[in-house]
Structure formats: structure tokens, C-alpha cells
Amino acid sequence: MKPKAIFNWSSGKDSALALYKTLKEEKFDVISLLTSVNKEYQRISMHGVHVSLLEKQAESLGFSLIKMELPKEPSMEEYREIMGKTMTEIQSQGVTHSIFGDIFLEDLKKYREEQLQSIGMEAVFPLWKINTTNLIHEFLDLGFKTIVTCVNETYLDKSFAGRMIDEFFIKDLPENIDPCGENGEFHTFTFDGPLFKNPVEFEIGEIVKKTYPKPKSDETETGEYIFWFCDLILK
Numbered sequence: 428m429k430p431k432a433i434f435n436w437s438s439g440k441d442s443a444l445a446l447y448k449t450l451k452e453e454k455f456d457v458i459s460l461l462t463s464v465n466k467e468y469q470r471i472s473m474h475g476v477h478v479s480l481l482e483k484q485a486e487s488l489g490f491s492l493i494k495m496e497l498p499k500e501p502s503m504e505e506y507r508e509i510m511g512k513t514m515t516e517i518q519s520q521g522v523t524h525s526i527f528g529d530i531f532l533e534d535l536k537k538y539r540e541e542q543l544q545s546i547g548m549e550a551v552f553p554l555w556k557i558n559t560t561n562l563i564h565e566f567l568d569l570g571f572k573t574i575v576t577c578v579n580e581t582y583l584d585k586s587f588a589g590r591m592i593d594e595f596f597i598k599d600l601p602e603n604i605d606p607c608g609e610n611g612e613f614h615t616f617t618f619d620g621p622l623f624k625n626p627v628e629f630e631i632g633e634i635v636k637k638t639y640p641k642p643k644s645d646e647t648e649t650g651e652y653i654f655w656f657c658d659l660i661l662k
Contacts, residue, residue: 428456429453429454429455429456430454430455430456430523430524431455431456431458431520431521431522431523431524432449432455432456432457432458432522432523432524432525432526432551433457433458433459433460433461433493433517433522433524433525433526434446434449434457434459434460434461434490434526435460435461435462435525435526435527435528436460436461436462436485436492437462437471437473437474437528437614438462438471438474438476438480438481438484438615438616438617439474439528439573439576439614439615439616439617440563440566440571440573440592440607440615440617441528441529441530441554441562441607441609442528442617443566443571443573443617443620443622444528444554444562444565444566444569444571445526445527445528445552445553445554446488446526446528446622447569447571447620447621447622448553448554449526449551449553450622452553455524455526455551457490457526458491458520458522459490459491459492459493459517460485460488460490460491460492460493461493461495461513461517461525462481462492462493462494462495463495463497464478464481464494464495464496464497465496465497465499466496466497466498466499467498467499468499472497473577473614474576474577474614474615474616475576475577475614475656475657475658476576476616476659477658477659477660477661478494479661480616480627480629480659480661481494483627483661484616484617484618484627487623487624487625487626487627488622488623488624489624493513493517495509495510495513496509497509507542510542511542511546514542514543514546514548515546518546518547518548522548523548523549524548524549524550524551525539525543525548525549525550525551526550526551526552526553527539527550527551527552528552528553528554529552529554529555529609530554530555530556530557530559530562530607530609531555531556531559531609532609532610536550536552536555559605559606559607559609560606562606562607563592563597563606563607566592567592567593567594569620569621570619570620570621571617571619571620571621572591572617572618572619572620572626573591573592573615573616573617573618574589574590574591574592574615574616574618574631574657574659575587575588575589575590575591575592575596575613575614575615575657576588576589576614576615576616576656576657576659577613577614577654577655577656577657578612578613578614578654578655579611579612579613579652579653579654580652580653580654580655581652581653582601582603582604582610582611582612582613583600583601583604583612583613585634585636585655587599587613587655588634588655588656588657589631589634589657592615616659627661628661628662629659629660629661629662630659630660630662631657631658631659631660632657632658632659632660633658634655634656634657634658635655635656635657635658636653636654636655636656637653637654637655637656638651638652638653638654639651639652639654640652
């Protein structure tokens with residue numbers, strides 16, 4: 428029997444490609460997708476995609492969905508408590524592995540591994556250290572389709588929000604931007620591809636600006652982050 432695993436699903440391109448590779452390798456029995464959701468707004472954390480689209484996405488992929496609801500601005504203590512409770516419940520179903528779409532962020536990988544090790548589970552990273560230029564081209568060559576739902580203005584301007592990722596998008600990226608947005612430059616919603624039974628149909632809504640305070644330093648505000656979100660509306 429293959430070990431049971433949960434797949435940490437962000438709804439974006441890296442998750443889709445990591446899931447594709449996981450299923451192709453047939454090493455794990457993926458029992459469900461796990462997604463962090465803002466409880467107040469019912470949207471995927473950071474990606475800004477509404478839960479209605481997430482649910483249609485999971486349905487088309489053929490997986491059950493576990494939504495981990497988080498408060499609007501959770502502290503690290505609150506996040507750890509909610510995550511710990513969620514993972515303990517998942518572990519009780521015989522799940523031993525947790526799969527992620529991370530590519531090269533060492534600190535994040537270490538954090539995930541340590542948190543899972545503390546409850547006797549193991550982290551798996553199908554895309555780890557693969558060249559991101561190769562990954563984005565592989566993603567497109569496989570026939571996946573994805574749209575940019577959020578951009579960080581520190582790296583990209585408003586015009587990139589709401590664009591489909593294709594060869595033109597990749598060519599338009601500034602030289603210092605990772606083609607997979609692994610540094611948080613942009614986030615996506617994948618709506619079609621080889622894993623989908625049917626495309627997730629949506630309409631593109633307005634582009635919305637949102638600001639978030641940067642971490643405090645020496646008890647003073649150091650400014651704010653500006654993000655542009657493209658609202659997607661389920662058809």
C-alpha cells in the first residue's frame with residue numbers, strides 16, 4: 428500500500444505542477460487537498476481567490492477539499508495553533524506525508540519540515556531545486572492554463588494582474604523577477620490542464636489595490652506592502 432498524503436493546495440501553477448508530478452510518480456495516495464482560507468472574506472490566503480472557485484477547482488480535479496480557516500490577520504501563535512489542530516486531525520486518518528509546491532525557499536522548507544516532524548509527519552517537495560525557467564515552460568507545454576490573481580507592487584506593476592501566463596507574459600517579466608514568482612512577486616489561479624475534468628469557468632472582475640503593513644522594526648512602522656488583486660467571478 429502507498430503511504431497516504433495530504434496535498435497543500437494554493438490553487439496556483441506551482442501546486443498544479445507539483446500535484447501533476449506527484450500523481451505521475453504514483454508514490455503516494457493523495458487523499459485530499461488542503462487550502463488556507465481567510466475566514467472573514469472566504470478567499471484563499473495571499474492568492475485572493477474566492478472559495479467558490481476553489482471548490483469548483485477541487486471538484487474538477489476529483490479531490491475532496493479541506494479548508495483551513497484563518498482569522499483576518501493571524502498571529503504566528505494563532506497560525507501554529509490552527510495548523511497544529513488541522514494536521515493532527517488529518518494525521519488521525521492515517522496520513523503520514525504532506526506535499527508542497529515550494530521550489531527554492533530554504534527557510535520555508537525548513538519551517539514546514541520542523542512543524543511536521545514535531546507531530547511525526549514528513550514533508551515532500553516534488554519541485555524542489557528544479558530550475559524555475561524550466562518549470563514554467565514545462566507547465567505551459569503540458570497544457571495547463573493559469574491567470575495572475577495578485578501582484579506585489581514591489582516587483583511588478585498593476586498591468587500584470589489579470590494576465591494569463593504564456594510566453595508573452597514570461598518575456599515581459601523584468602530580469603530580476605523569478606518566472607515562477609517564487610519570491611512572492613505574483614500569485615496565480617490554475618483553471619485548466621491535464622489534471623482537470625473540465626475547465627473552471629470564470630469572468631474577470633475589477634483590479635483592486637490592497638495595502639498591508641510591513642513588519643515593525645524598533646517599534647516603528649517601516650512602511651507598507653502594496654498588492655494588486657484581480658477579482659475572479661465564478662460563472
